[in-house]
Amino acid sequence: xxxxxxxxxxxxxxxxxxxxxxxxxxxxxxxxxxxxxxxxxxxxxxxxxxxxxxxxxxxxxxxxxxxxxxxxxxxxxxxxxxxxxxxxxxxxxxxxxxxxxxxxxxxxxxxxxxxxxxxxxxxxxxxxxxx
Ligand SMILES: [Zn+2]
Numbered sequence: 001x002x003x004x005x006x007x008x009x010x011x012x013x014x015x016x017x018x019x020x021x022x023x024x025x026x027x028x029x030x031x032x033x034x035x036x037x038x039x040x041x042x043x044x045x046x047x048x049x050x051x052x053x054x055x056x057x058x059x060x061x062x063x064x065x066x067x068x069x070x071x072x073x074x075x076x077x078x079x080x081x082x083x084x085x086x087x088x089x090x091x092x093x094x095x096x097x098x099x100x101x102x103x104x105x106x107x108x109x110x111x112x113x114x115x116x117x118x119x120x121x122x123x124x125x126x127x128x129x130x131x
Contacts, residue, residue: 015044085109 019040026036076095083090083104092102092113100113 011048015041018044079113081111081113083107083109084111 019037022040023033023037026033072095075097076093078091078093080089081092081102082088083106086104086107086109088104088106090102090104090111092100094100094113094115096115100115102111102113103109104111
């Protein structure tokens with residue numbers, strides 16, 4: 001809270017300083033000074049708000065792209081799969097969301113990867129003390 005207030009006062013002083021410089025330039029013209037100061041002072045807040053909104057939008061876009069890349073990496077799993085033709089085991093990166101194929105480096109055969117799920121029964125180990 002205190003830090004926010006200090007930051008607000010600091011930016012207000014900077015904006016007032018810039019507005020004072022621009023108003024000082026306008027002093028040598030016939031333009032009324034108070035409206036020049038008010039417009040430049042408020043205009044800086046509007047511009048900084050628009051600029052910060054643009055930066056937040058860009059940051060959100062970058063974060064979204066990074067999360068999509070991370071999800072893509074997490075979705076990929078490496079399996080040791082034997083070639084359907086020569087039975088040599090190949091290390092293949094598999095993404096379950098797409099059709100996966102690989103070419104065997106040993107025999108140049110094109111292979112398709114089919115995924116299947118299998119269940120295993122979870123059992124409790126027998127305690128030796130109870131026997
Ligand atoms: Zn092969």
